Amino acid sequence: MMELRFQDGDASRIVAELVGRETERCAILWASHVALPGLDRLVVSWIEFPTDDNYSDRSRISAQLKPDFIAQIGKRAARENLSAIFVHSHPGSTPPEFSEIDDDGETHLARFMSVRVPHTVHGAVVVSAGGWCARRLGEKTMRVVSVGPRLQVLFDADGPSGSTPLKFDRQVRALGGCRPKIS
Incomplete structure (x- = not known):
């Protein structure tokens, strides 16, 4: 499973910068790749x-970045070992x-x-006023989680946003559940 994590304010910032504009817009999230048993986590730092x-x-209905800008992204990712x-x-x-x-x-x-950058994973996200969708670049889906006072699942291909996997049922009953955030 893949998971993308960022700070609570980052979700709002991304939506504010990209959604509801006259043209499609892009952002690049720079993340550290953390490989855990059964989980690849991308933790956004910038x-x-x-x-x-x-x-x-x-x-x-479209946005395309220049090849030289993409080349700069690849160069930085390789130099700093970032996703x-x-x-x-x-x-x-x-x-x-x-x-x-x-x-x-x-x-x-x-x-x-x-x-x-062969030794790490990269991702893709599409966002609209209706929510989030994410995946490993060109492949399978990944969960998107915003970390703040509460963990908020913004997208999970395994179920609707905000749903709680069974393995967390005990914690949710003790501490309360996540609320999906739609900005």
Whole structure:
């Protein structure tokens, strides 16, 4: 299983910067990869928002970063042994899903990143006013968790956001459950 974790305020910041704009926008989350038994966790330490000149194309339904900007991301990830999580927005208020265009772009991006930074994992996230969707770059889904006064599951492919896996039932009954956060 893969899990993406970031601080509570980061979720709000990402939504504020990317969602509800006239055009799709992107962000890069820089994370440390922590391999635990049965769980690969990406812990975000920094968020980067590309400037307008880092895009080769951007419209209401697409956003494409320039190849030289992607090359810089690969270089930094290799130099600092970091995972890069590529985030972009989708319009609308329905829960987002990766599109065929996303799938195609990620195939090339995953190939590039696996050559440039072969010893870590990278991810992709799509966010809209309807929520979050995340996966290992070009592959399987991953859970998105915001860590603050409470753990908030923003996306979990195994169930609706905010659901509690059975293995945590005892803790939830003792301490209370997570509430999904939709910003």
